[in-house]
Amino acid sequence: MEITSASRIFSALGHDGRLLVFRLLMRHAPHGVRPTDIAESLGLKQNTLSHYLSDLEAAGLVRSERQGRSIRYAASLKAATSLIGYLFTDCGRGRPELFSSISAAPERVMPQKAYNVLFICSGNSARSIFAEALMRDLGEGSFNAYSAGTRPNTQLNPFALEVLARNGHAVDALRAKHLSEFQTQDAPVMDFVFTVCDKAAAEECPPWPGQPISGHWGLPDPVKATGTDAEKGLVFAQTYAALRRRIEAFASLPIKSLDRISLQQRVDQIGLDDA
CATH class of the missing domain: 1.10.10.10 (Winged helix-like DNA-binding domain superfamily/Winged helix DNA-binding domain)
Structure with missing residues (x-):
């Protein structure tokens, strides 16, 4: 230059x-x-x-x-x-x-282990909850899935819970959580951090310890859907399906054989392919 x-x-x-x-x-x-x-x-x-x-x-x-x-x-x-x-x-x-x-960044991303993955959105009532449940169940034990909100709601969205239950996901342990729960000294160190809404990506967040791979997989907020309950339910189902495609693609990546640059490019491409 x-x-x-x-x-x-x-x-x-x-x-x-x-x-x-x-x-x-x-x-x-x-x-x-x-x-x-x-x-x-x-x-x-x-x-x-x-x-x-x-x-x-x-x-x-x-x-x-x-x-x-x-x-x-x-x-x-x-x-x-x-x-x-x-x-x-x-x-x-x-x-x-x-x-x-x-x-000093290592060429390889991380050793063989169960990777910690955090999904962030604003309300933590639908999109990031979808992602947490999907990652937990599709990861086949290779991932520890978490989700949080920058301004979480007090309760999970009932349409989101209905979609998850209909698709065979356990929902009893799911809850809305504030991002601060994962910024304490005792919190798990994240290997991957994804934002699934534009507002969360723009929030003031401190750097994550360990320099995790990050990705922005923004999706429209299904909570804002209008119309009949059937029409709202369809929007939630479509959001769930979009996240399922992305997480299936992510879970199938050969993470242990990729360097950080290659892995970041794969993470970015997953979001672009389904945009």
Whole structure:
């Protein structure tokens, strides 16, 4: 990366608002996000967001693409990689003491064991509960499944429980949990962390110990479905089916034979294939 390109990127990120937008898009990567959803998540006015996105796009940090009638914005992972490489090889001259946590990352992801997987959404009443039950039952003992919400409801959604029971999943032990339960010193160390709603992906969450593989598998909230009970039940069933396809694909991955980059790419692709 040339110093002029790096300077243009630093200038674009040297503003709180633009940095917040870029960080949100990185958390959704490689998926794109609609401007209305970005504005809602960050509490920005549409015209202010338009200026931020224009500046980030001009710096090469963001790309836009049209999907049907809407435009989605996504972070440029190539630009982010180039920037990190510039900081490491040019500014830092590759000094290992400056980037020990990066350079010391093992080639293999993890030894053979039961992997801890956490699914996060806002309410922890439907989507993440679906994912917890599916991972527990489809993982065949290779995964310990957990779920939590950033603002959990007090009770699980009855339509969600009906779908799970109809598909043979035990529901008695399922409950809504706050994310903080998994951020204590005694909490299990996660190997994988997935967000299954856009709001959860945009939440302020501290880094997870152990640098788990993360993925964003966002799905529309079935709780917001309207119509008759039969119509609502159909939306919940469709959400369950979408998560089942993703978790079946994930559970079949040869995790022990993949390095971190390859595994992250597989996790990202699962979300894209069923988007």
